[in-house]
Amino acid sequence: MIPDGPGPLSGAALLGPRGQEILAAIDAAREFLESHTEEELLSRVGQTIDEIPRVDHLTKDVFQASYGGRKPGAPDDVLTGLGHFFITEQRRLFLDCTGGHYQMTWGYRHPVLTAALAEAERLGILWDAHSNIPGATVKRLSYKLVELCNPGLQGIAECDASGCSVPGGLDTVLLGICTGSVACSTALKIMLARHREARSDPPVVIALEGNYHGTDIFAQSMRGMWTGVVAGAEFVTLEPNDVQAAEEPFARFGPRIMGFMCEPVMMNREAILVETGYMRRIRELCDEADALLAVDEIQTGFWEPGFFHYRRWGITPDLVICGKGMAAGLHPLSAVIYKRPLDVLAQYDAISTNGNAPLAAMIALHSIAMIEQDAERIGAAAESITAMAHRVKDKFPDRIDAVHGDGHLCGLKLAKVNDALELHRRCVERGVWVRAHAYHEGHSTVLCKFALTAGPAAIEHLGGTYEELLGG
Ligand SMILES: Cc1ncc(COP(=O)(O)O)c(C=O)c1O
Structure with missing residues (x-):
């Protein structure tokens, strides 16, 4: 059925003339990481690992400058990793204290997820599909997200119709999107569409000073970039946790405010924690102004045993945005979970071609199950990190x-x-x-x-x- 064609090329051939040596270095680094205990690895962090062959690695001479392009010196990018360790091309062993770039929930090549990936492939779980025909894993993930956002909900665990509608709850999911930037822009478009339906004056969006909600031009305007380009909206930023400062713009703009967006721990601004009391007041202010509250959980959603930091605040946002580590770094997959009356966008208003990925959704389900099963240990690790910092x-x-x-x-x-x-x-x-x-x-x-x-x-x-x- 698949036409005969050229057989698979070797990975070495695909990497060019030095491919064989490069792959040998990657393989040796993998072998090194897999054959040492954590204690042994920690004792060698920062060292050059001589067990790995020295190779002339590929340069980044056609990379964009801001991505390291045309930098002098030998390249020293990643070779491979395992859990929270990685080895670079110059054969240095690192302890990764950042989970990749905040997206590798279980670190690199976690054996359970690697096995799950092989099993999913064997079973025929597709890499990707059209958003009109989502596979079972994508559908199951949508229910799982609703379940996580509405703890105690009956029926949803079985994907049973009785749990499908939660009055006032977060019961609708847009999952066909790839990156967090698209998810944030989706939430903003929902705010915008709802505002447009009710009013014709320019909308106001409120965010926190130092916010990062992705690279969409509207989101970048919220952090002061491209001044004047998005002229039909007004952008207000507030100092986090300053309740008094928040009252003023809500009083000034009232119903012109289409929404408020923030992340619970500001990972683009010194990891500032947004406090419960502040968010409770923001919820009230949003309700008084009939503005939507969107919580960007792209950093936080899958990095704690209870899932979704906002749940600690004891309030329900109108929109919850997640992504980044949802599929443990296998493939970008993000989602917006929101209240049913906000289901106002058309399909092509917010979509990513690669965002409907059954394989990534399967890994996301695995990763979520691992967090559920390992909640106690993850909670203890969280406490140890806080205690260490103090x-x-x-x-x-x-x-x-x-x-x-x-x-x-x-x-x-x-x-x-x-x-x-x-x-x-x-x-x-x-x-x-x-x-x-x-x-x-x-x-x-x-x-x-x-x-x-x-x-x-x-x-x-x-x-x-x-x-x-x-x-x-
Ligand atoms: C809080 C937050 N929102 C949005 C984004 C954008 O996500 P992505 O890089 O997947 O587009 C990020 C990425 O770092 C983020 O940390």
Whole structure:
């Protein structure tokens, strides 16, 4: 049925003249990671791993400059990884304290997910399909998201029609979208469509100062980019957790406000935690102004045992956005979960061609089940990260102003920008991969977001590294 054609090419041939050597290096790195215990790996973090052959790796000379293009020096990109460790082309072993780029929920090549992937492929689960004919895994994932957003709901676990409509609840899902940027823009378009239906004056959207809701031009306008281009809307940003400052724009713009959007832990602004009391008041203000409340859980949704940070606030948003780690990094898959009366967009208003992926949905279901089954250990890891950060802060009260974030999403706010930059640089030099927010005025935070594989040993390695460097 599949026409005869050329047989599969070797991976080496596809990578060009040095393909064989490159693949051998990747394979040796895989073998190294798989044949060592976590303790052994931690003892070698930052070292060059001589068991891996030295190879001339491919350069990035045609990459965009902002993505490392045309940088002098030997390339040192990723070779392979396992759990919360990865090895670079220059054969250095890293402890990844950031879960890839905050999207590898279970780190790299988790054996359970790798086996699930092979099994799904064997069963014939499709890589992708048209959004008009979603496969069983995509449909099941939509029910699972509704179940997670409406705990205790009857029927939904069996995909039973009795649970399909939750008056006032989050019972509708748009899943045919790929990236978080498309999910955020979808939520904004829903706000816009609803506003347009009721009013003809320019809409106002409120977000938090330092927000990041993806790369759509509307979302970028919300953070002050492209000033004046999106002229038909007004953008207001607020300082997080300042209730008084929030009252003013709600009073000033009232029903012109189409919605408020925020993420629970601001991973583009020093991991600032948005507080429960603040969000409860925002919910009231949105209700008074008939504005929609959208919570961007792209960072937080699948990074805690209870799923979806907003649930701790004791309020129901109108729209919940998730993505990033939902499919554990296999393939971008995101979703907006919202209240049924907001089901107002047409199919091509918000869609991604590759967003209806049965295989990615299968991995998402696996990843969610793993979080459910491992909730206790994940909760304990979250507490250990917080405790570690506070211990470091208490040891260096002159250097560290505060601990930011919550659980796995954790920041150390340093008193001085230079200390934050230096701490970040030296951590990376030692093979401890963290991130820094110290490039905008007032920012001086070093951040981590461990993959859910990380336990006490990895967390203590990070804590010990912080302590040694801050003490030095
Ligand atoms: C809070 C938040 N919203 C939206 C996005 C955009 O997601 P994506 O990069 O998948 O488009 C990100 C990505 O980092 C994010 O962290």
